[in-house]
Amino acid sequence: MSDVADTVRLMRMLHTSDWHLGRSLHGVDLLDHQAAYLDHVVDVVRTEQVDAVVVAGDVYDRAIPPVEAVTLLSETLARLAELTTVVLTSGNHDSATRLGFGAALMRERVQLRTRVAGLDRPVEVTDDEGGTLLVYGLPYLDPDTVRSQLAEPGAPVLARSHEAVTAAAMARVRADLAARAGGPRTRSVVVAHAFVVGGVASESERDIRVGGVDHVPSHVLGGVDYAALGHLHGPQVVSGPAGTTMRYSGSPLAYSFSERHHTKSSVLVDLSGEQVRTELVAAPVPRRLADVTGTLEDVLGAAGAPHVDDWVRVVVTDERRPQDLYARVRARLPHALVVQHRPPAAVGAPALRAVTAAADPVEVACDFVSHVTGARPDDDELAVLRAAHEHAAAAERSA
Template identity: 45%
Template structure:
């Protein structure tokens, strides 16, 4: 059996305010081609199919088209919710979807009941563990003594292993968790609710393959224990990630091997640093024009209308910081800043601290007019 391990699609996510649905569909639609060319039997999504509990209609439509293409290419699909998804909404039509080869494993109480899929050697048991928020999960599992992520996931795996011992089949577990040894990036939402979020990898001992989700970088913690990562970069901290999925092969005895399949990059990420005039005129930066960019300006004086000017050359510039060479002026306490100063002096001081340059004569005149107008309203 050949299994394609994916996770953290986050359909509907934006990147510094920019809609990514077109890019997401382009990348995720390519999974159907992988199913066809690699003769994949099952595609798993280990949590965070959507980016939010109530996805937009456009996000749902995009996801539906991608899933339909994967199914049409010949694969069964198994999905579990992550910490971004709403398990009840995702699993609302699970019974109907099952008939079409889409298995939505969203109920904590049923996590020990596998999806059984046959190959030439018999059945493979796929266990889907929904994201387990400790406080909610301990009640759903019927054990209020459980505390923390490791405890609730440990109980989930105890139940799965008990069921597996009876069945005696090969096994794949989908889990959305922060396993010790994994490396985080800036785009994951913390799952540290009321305690330590990490869980030991030893919980997955005895499983043929554990398809992990939550961390956005592809990672190998053990041969049978891996994160596929997100299919696209969702923060500039992921600029060096090689986005990919894992192609997992099982034979009659269990795991045979795992291979990486890299995904296309719809738009690369880049970082620029320097003075704005240099960035706008340097011909060597032509290679950066089509990238999503984060820009750090080092001008001593904050440039006016900087983002608009940058986007005239770099239309996909998304994030801007101003960090003047040598550092910003010393930050003083508010009481120190205003003590003994007139309103006009405070306003001018604010402008100077904000852009590292005092206001010119016309700007001072404008500030006086504004202060006079405010004072006039206060007297009315």
């Protein structure tokens, strides 16, 4: 690590998230590339003498992952446990129950945090120099699922919002830290899977709105030395309260073309002296992502030439759709994942808005209603649309 403090090292941690094991990219199986990234993680842990690895949610891409993804995770955890302590939390893509199955049977150096109960009991990691790191793992806190569990005994159910449930969880974390005050010197980390205000999203994060709101104010996660965040796929720092460093590690691979300019990485965190110091460790890149736009002649010629080995999204702009368009593009650009014909827009034609995984499903439904009826839904109709979406989302979570 190039900028390690000169003081005695207290603890070193590797922060990663959003592995999405089992995910594909426009039909391309990414499991081999995910395996290469996990080999890289093991190498970093060994080379940098990492004391703890934290994985901030979305370990799998869906609630019922493919067998190959489960096998890859099992083998990776076994390798990491030989070298360090691993703390995994569940994200909104994971089934907390399935990911957490057998948590009590895991070896001591593999800690799964998928339940609300015990979120204020940290994983304690110690080093040879007497330093202690307290890692509080918060599973993804879906307000509809956990707001009763997180309410204080005898108190009303919490408000139906990400802010309310995250604040209640952090109140428990801070209470545990306060009870430890005056003891040996420690560092504290909270691992959270949430959309924190100030973070910048891409197109591939699944919408998590409840009541139309998906954000958590950054001050809610204050009171610890480092907040290891997951959910947003771009590596980024979030401005938080004084004394707390907040960062998204981002996903290890690009999972949409909106992420083509990301530098994928993990975060090496050095908790030395009085300052938390971080360094991004670049992840291996299987192929670059690129956009190629132009006439078919351009695409097959100069515009496409630099991208023969890239995963590309091609937009062909000829006035008329060329014959055998897909076959001709793939012959020149064998890794083209998306091929579209988009002639120059007609004057006065309505602008089209792309619908991505991050789009608010209720807003998409409102656009459809407007398109069909010529008018936006009124308040009563909007309430029906939102209730229908949230009912469907709840059914998916319980699958």
